[in-house]
Amino acid sequence: MQIGNIIFPEYPLFLAPMEDVTDPAFRLLCKQFDADLVYTEFISADALIRNVKRTEQKLTIFEGERPVAIQLYGREPEAMAEAAKIAETANPEIIDLNFGCPVKKVAGKGAGSGLLRDIPKLIAITKEVVKSVNVPVTAKTRLGWDDNSKIIVDLAEQLQDCGIQALAIHGRTRAQMYTGDADWTLIGEVKNNPRMKIPIIGNGDVVSPQRAKECFDRYGVDAVMIGRGSIGKPWIFKEIKHYLQTGELLPSMPVSEQFDIVKKQILSSIEWLDERRGIVHTRRHLANTPLFKGIPHFRDTRIAMLRTDNLTDLFAILDNVKSTYFGDAE
Structure with missing residues (x-):
């Protein structure tokens, strides 16, 4: 699997972007425990443009945690493109677009998963950001807004046509928030769509080595992204890697x-x-x-x-x- 010039090993494991979780200290730990790609906390495009100090601080990258993706969220194409240019000055390996955050303060204002109700604007944002930077652009999203609008199969094709170089999919709708079980069947459908050429990254409810292996084997994803399963347990990546490589569970850490x-x-x-x-x-x-x-x-x-x-x-x-x-x- 490859994104831009980054070549990943077999069975890549990514640390999901999480607000108030994936700061540089935690990302560095996850990297030391074999995470193959780490993401920043999601960063407000509007705040970045306004030079909000706390937001600018989120652009901090430690050399030991690379490769790193900086994730941005916003609701206007021009603002997102401008913010992407600012983020690029921090020298990340990837700029990632947040089309999946379900929390009210983001989605309720038309950003994050709120854009799943305005696909033309979501596409416009993607096109503008891809044009504005020289690093690979990727995206993270959900299956759709609710059970009546699971549009991910078509949306994935549209995002690929915009020029993104990988797509991460969380197996829930926005309406689900984080409740119920993540549905990986549509993630697998996107991956098995013969028109899709970019890597597909699956996300949702991966909290054990056995589940990670099942997601790779059953749905064929190119990488697995781990979110809540890593909170307070950065060594989960090492446990999963060991199981994927040997078929055996790693003894519990002392x-x-x-x-x-x-x-x-x-x-x-x-x-x-x-x-x-x-x-x-x-x-x-x-x-x-x-x-x-x-x-x-x-x-x-x-x-x-x-x-x-x-x-x-x-x-x-x-x-x-x-x-x-x-x-x-x-």
């Missing part, structure tokens, strides 16, 4: 290593931002890491862990959890 990874991510996030904001930015990962699942009577400790914005206090909580619940376990 508890001590999991704690070290959590701490490393917190420190990296602080280095990127500052102590308070860096800790706040890792809370979603702390809330979702499998380290703390199943621990009895953990509620008060969890609340304290997710409320502190002081590094010394946070590490003290983590060390106490490790010694209290795991002892010398490895």
Whole structure:
């Protein structure tokens, strides 16, 4: 599989773009655990054009995380094209177009998956961005707006005709948000459409090595994109790679290593931002890491862990959890 000049190995695994999740610190960890391509948080084209500092900060790319795709969202062709030119100055390997975000503050304003109700504008945005930059342009979208408008098979052809070099598809409609099961059958239909020549990347509910293998084998996708299954567990990419290559499950990572990874991510996030904001930015990962699942009577400790914005206090909580619940376990 190839996008532009990037040649990927067999069974490529991509880290999905996620707001407040895929910051540089987390992307770098996922890359170190064998993710083949990582995506930034989605970036507002309008805010980028207005030189909003927090938005510009999202363009930060660490050399160790490459290849990287910068994902943009917006609702106007001219603004998206201008933002793409700005994003290109950060030297990403790919510019990705967000046509899939379902949250109200994005889709409700006609951006993200909201564009699935205005296909002519979606196509116009794609054409303008492709013309405006010299790096490969890709797109990420959903099956359609709702069950009555699953248009992805036709839309994929139209996007390919606009010049995108790969398409990622989340197997839900916008109406589903993140509920129900992802439907990969239409993703497979897009991939098996003889008119499609660009790589098709499948996304949705890949949370285990077995499921990743099934998606490759059953639907024929060129790559699998992992989103929520990676939150708090960047090593999922290594687990899946091992299974795809050997057919065997990788032994569970030692508890001590999991704690070290959590701490490393917190420190990296602080280095990127500052102590308070860096800790706040890792809370979603702390809330979702499998380290703390199943621990009895953990509620008060969890609340304290997710409320502190002081590094010394946070590490003290983590060390106490490790010694209290795991002892010398490895």
